[in-house]
Amino acid sequence: MSPDPGIIVGVVSDRAGTAVPAARVSFVRGPTALPDIAALTDSRGAFTLSAPTPGDYTIQCVADGYAPKVIRVSVARGARVEVDCRLDS
Amino acid sequence: MAKSKVRQPTGPDAPVSNQPKEVIEAATKAVTRPPSEGKDPKTSAPKPDGTEVVSGHRHTIKPLNEIFTAPSSSLPDIGEASFGPPPKITETVHGPDDRVQISNTSAYPWRAHASLLITAADNSMWIGTGWFIGPHTLMTAGHVVFIKNSGVPGRDGWVKKIQVMPGRNGNALPYGSVTSSSFRSVLGWTNNGDENYDYGAIIIPTELGNTVGWFGFGVWSDADLKAAVANISGYPGDKPAGTQWYDHRQIASVNSRKVFYDIDTAGGQSGSAVYRIINGGRYGVAVHAYGGATTNSGTRIATPVFNNMVAWKA
Numbered sequence: 001m002s003p004d005p006g007i008i009v010g011v012v013s014d015r016a017g018t019a020v021p022a023a024r025v026s027f028v029r030g031p032t033a034l035p036d037i038a039a040l041t042d043s044r045g046a047f048t049l050s051a052p053t054p055g056d057y058t059i060q061c062v063a064d065g066y067a068p069k070v071i072r073v074s075v076a077r078g079a080r081v082e083v084d085c086r087l088d089s
Numbered sequence: 090m091a092k093s094k095v096r097q098p099t100g101p102d103a104p105v106s107n108q109p110k111e112v113i114e115a116a117t118k119a120v121t122r123p124p125s126e127g128k129d130p131k132t133s134a135p136k137p138d139g140t141e142v143v144s145g146h147r148h149t150i151k152p153l154n155e156i157f158t159a160p161s162s163s164l165p166d167i168g169e170a171s172f173g174p175p176p177k178i179t180e181t182v183h184g185p186d187d188r189v190q191i192s193n194t195s196a197y198p199w200r201a202h203a204s205l206l207i208t209a210a211d212n213s214m215w216i217g218t219g220w221f222i223g224p225h226t227l228m229t230a231g232h233v234v235f236i237k238n239s240g241v242p243g244r245d246g247w248v249k250k251i252q253v254m255p256g257r258n259g260n261a262l263p264y265g266s267v268t269s270s271s272f273r274s275v276l277g278w279t280n281n282g283d284e285n286y287d288y289g290a291i292i293i294p295t296e297l298g299n300t301v302g303w304f305g306f307g308v309w310s311d312a313d314l315k316a317a318v319a320n321i322s323g324y325p326g327d328k329p330a331g332t333q334w335y336d337h338r339q340i341a342s343v344n345s346r347k348v349f350y351d352i353d354t355a356g357g358q359s360g361s362a363v364y365r366i367i368n369g370g371r372y373g374v375a376v377h378a379y380g381g382a383t384t385n386s387g388t389r390i391a392t393p394v395f396n397n398m399v400a401w402k403a
Binding site for chain 2: 003004005006007022024025026027028029032033034035036037038039040042047048050052060062064068078
């Protein structure tokens with residue numbers, strides 16, 4: 001595991017902008033093998049994932065009653081990247 | 090597997106815990122390694138090919154070079170004619186998604202897998218999977234019990250607690266849930282963050298494993314593992330919340346510390362048992378930990394891992 005990971009910070013919400021708590025957010029692709037653990041969004045729909053190495057990542061936001069959403073981000077070493085995951089019901 | 094006195098591993102496999110040493114020493118006693126089906130198991134017998142009988146699971150065990158052959162044409166799936174192109178297939182799911190949902194999670198072996206709700210040191214919440222190896226011990230990934238190099242202030246270190254839900258099926262908890270704050274891992278993970286040592290255990294304050302049963306576990310040669318079919322069942326986050334999903338495939342490759350496979354998994358399945366079926370018994374061979382672009386992998390149950398597991402289930 002890298003001692004200087006990047007950070008992906010995001011919010012999962014619906015199309016109206018209402019936060020979606022307890023959504024599952026996880027990596028589906030990255031520059032290296034990634035832990036197969038999933039974050040749960042908090043009451044504000046927020047999550048933070050660690051990107052262990054620089055590169056391109058694909059994350060997936062899933063919540064019951066919504067279509068899954070896939071987001072691609074590029075993360076530099078030690079960088080903080082913000083994403084907005086809007087789910088369609 | 091012959092019984093023998095296990096030696097406590099040293100070096101990167103030196104066991105560590107968030108519990109005081111006297112608490113750990115007081116719990117040690119002689120244990121065995123075979124599986125147990127628990128009480129009133131209603132066990133479904135596995136197939137002779139070393140896989141589980143699961144309704145709807147259709148792909149057969151073939152050598153990898155027979156599975157991955159170039160198509161002779163580039164026609165789209167017929168489904169696109171009605172429904173348009175499919176959503177992007179997740180990369181930890183390799184090729185078509187072969188996972189099938191387990192509906193009878195109250196029966197063995199499915200009830201020996203547990204959905205985990207993890208509260209990290211910074212109160213962030215995560216999901217993972219664990220599997221019983223004894224009356225009060227579940228195996229899981231090291232990164233489930235101890236977060237390393239997250240880069241998030243306050244998140245690293247032992248997690249605060251884990252809610253363990255054996256045989257969970259959506260909102261149904263046929264064996265209830267139990268919360269643990271007692272964990273085990275090894276220095277190779279907690280000190281070094283070395284993925285080759287990414288394994289750990291959850292000690293629960295009840296003997297629930299006596300009811301739900303547990304998996305056996307063992308150490309096998311490279312040749313034996315590479316000829317084996319591996320099974321994985323767990324709680325992926327890309328499926329409806331709290332549902333258990335299963336897949337199997339022949340092991341693709343191994344090294345001294347890892348097992349690699351093209352078994353479909355997704356985030357939330359960290360910690361799942363990678364297991365084989367021998368004479369009808371389920372035996373863990375690795376702890377699923379990582380999703381990769383072409384293969385997924387788990388921490389192999391090598392001899393020092395085995396010795397730690399024997400100690401942790403005592």
